[in-house]
Amino acid sequence: xxxxxxxxxxxxxxxxxxxxxxxxxxxxxxxxxxxxxxxxxxxxxxxxxxxxxxxxxxxxxxxxxxxxxxxxxxxxxxxxxxxxxxxxxxxxxxxxxxxxxxxxxxxxxxxxxxxxxxxxxxxxxxxxxxxxxxxxxxxxxxxxxxxxxxxxxxxxxxxxxxxxxxxxxxxxxxxxxxxxxxxxxxxxxxxxxxxxxxxxxxxxxxxxxxxxxxxxxxxxxxxxxxxxxxxxxxxxxxxxxxxxxxxxxxxxxxxxxxxxxxxxxxxxxxxxxxxxxxxxxxxxxxxxxxxxxxxxxxxxxxx
Numbered sequence: 577x578x579x580x581x582x583x584x585x586x587x588x589x590x591x592x593x594x595x596x597x598x599x600x601x602x603x604x605x606x607x608x609x610x611x612x613x614x615x616x617x618x619x620x621x622x623x624x625x626x627x628x629x630x631x632x633x634x635x636x637x638x639x640x641x642x643x644x645x646x647x648x649x650x651x652x653x654x655x656x657x658x659x660x661x662x663x664x665x666x667x668x669x670x671x672x673x674x675x676x677x678x679x680x681x682x683x684x685x686x687x688x689x690x691x692x693x694x695x696x697x698x699x700x701x702x703x704x705x706x707x708x709x710x711x712x713x714x715x716x717x718x719x720x721x722x723x724x725x726x727x728x729x730x731x732x733x734x735x736x737x738x739x740x741x742x743x744x745x746x747x748x749x750x751x752x753x754x755x756x757x758x759x760x761x762x763x764x765x766x767x768x769x770x771x772x773x774x775x776x777x778x779x780x781x782x783x784x785x786x787x788x789x790x791x792x793x794x795x796x797x798x799x800x801x802x803x804x805x806x807x808x809x810x811x812x813x814x815x816x817x818x819x820x821x822x823x824x825x826x827x828x829x830x831x832x833x834x835x836x837x838x839x840x841x842x843x844x845x846x847x848x849x850x851x852x853x854x855x856x857x858x859x860x861x862x863x864x865x866x867x868x869x870x871x872x873x874x875x876x877x878x879x
Contacts, residue, residue, distance in 0.1 A: 590615035591629045592723070592788040598638055599760075602645050603665045606638055631725065631769075643679045644765045646672070650684055651691060651764075652817055653828050657684050691764050695818060704808070704815040706854060708800035714855065716794040719756060721776030722787050727768040728759060728810045735775035742787055743777065753777035756792070757835035763814065795829055797855035805847040809835065813854055821856075829857035 594611050611634065612622035626634045642664040649655040649663065661672030673683055680687050722742070724735040736755075743753065758774040766772075776790070783789050800820075802812045813833065821828075836853040839845045 587615070587617070587625055588629065588786045589783065589788065590617065591626060592786065594626070595630070595723070596788065596790055598641065603642055603663050605665060608634060639675070640679065640770070643676055644761065646676070647680070647684070647687065647765045648762055649830075651688055651762075652821065653830075660684075694764075704811045705819050706800040706802040706812045706816070709798035709820070709856070711796060711858070711860070712799045712855070713796050714794055717754075717756070717778050717792040718780050719776040719790050719792055720779040720781050720783055720787060721756075721758075721774045721790065723772055723774050725770060725772055728763075728771060728773060729807070731771065731773040732757060732759075732775065732806070735773055739775045739777070739787070742784070743781075746781060746784070752840060753779060755837040757837065758792075758832050759810075759813070759835070760832055763810075792834070793831065795831060796858055796860050797834075798824075798826065798858045800854045800856070802852045802854055803848075804850060806837075806850060806852065809852060809854070816854060816856060827859045829859045831857040833857065 594615050597611070597614065598606065608622070609619050612619040615622060615625070617625055623634060626637075630637055632640075646660040646664045649660045650657065655663075657673065658669045661669045664672060666672035666675065676684050676687070682690070720739075722735050722739045724731040724738070726734070736757075754777060756776040756778065758776060760772040760774065761770070763771075774790075776792075798816075798820075800812070800816055802809060813835075834855045836855065838851040838853065839849075842850060
């Protein structure tokens with residue numbers, strides 16, 4: 577590896593650490609100079625490096641993620657505009673609404689109504705709802721992964737191709753990883769080119785270049801089993817939110833949903849038989865209605 581390649585590799589890792597920090601501190605006041613220091617890059621060069629690697633300026637990236645997270649909370653977590661305004665770091669609901677209108681072109685209330693109307697017109701395919709759920713307490717997991725941006729019809733395949741190449745080169749013959757996919761963005765809220773997907777394995781291996789380490793916190797998940805081609809996962813994932821969640825009486829936790837790919841030898845498996853667990857983070861202590869243990873089945877994680 578040349579000196580230029582080593583420098584670029586270090587910068588990739590540092591910017592990724594900044595992205596992980598921004599994701600973990602969504603809504604908190606962020607000092608761009610502190611982010612530059614975290615990346616060991618001067619503030620002047622940090623803006624250029626961040627934009628070239630991520631595809632948009634750092635402040636625009638932070639603002640967009642805050643508004644998208646706020647929109648998700650309003651849409652699926654029954655949060656009020658006042659609540660999400662405070663969580664997103666805005667001084668008032670009015671300030672948040674102005675920022676929301678600039679970003680989405682309408683007020684939060686009208687935006688939600690448009691999404692619901694569009695979903696009803698599209699049919700909201702209830703037949704795509706996968707089997708389940710069972711409720712599982714998954715422990716904290718140390719992950720090694722890589723991120724790709726773009727539509728979910730493409731970015732997962734690109735991410736897994738890159739991660740497999742890295743793992744095969746760094747640990748030849750070790751192929752029994754627990755594979756975890758993390759789609760971080762919701763279709764109605766994030767433009768296709770900006771959608772983020774992380775392909776990860778449970779591993780304590782050292783990262784290099786664009787590859788990163790992250791800790792997935794433990795918690796309770798509603799686990800659904802999807803059988804069939806991976807191309808059907810986005811529709812199955814969305815169907816859970818539109819057809820199960822509204823009547824489940826269960827609140828979501830503020831964490832991303834995750835996918836566990838159960839078939840190690842997927843290349844030789846009939847696509848119709850592929851198994852994927854779609855795990856939705858839930859808050860069992862603050863459900864929208866009382867849920868007894870008779871209403872659910874619990875299973876312990878095997879990872």
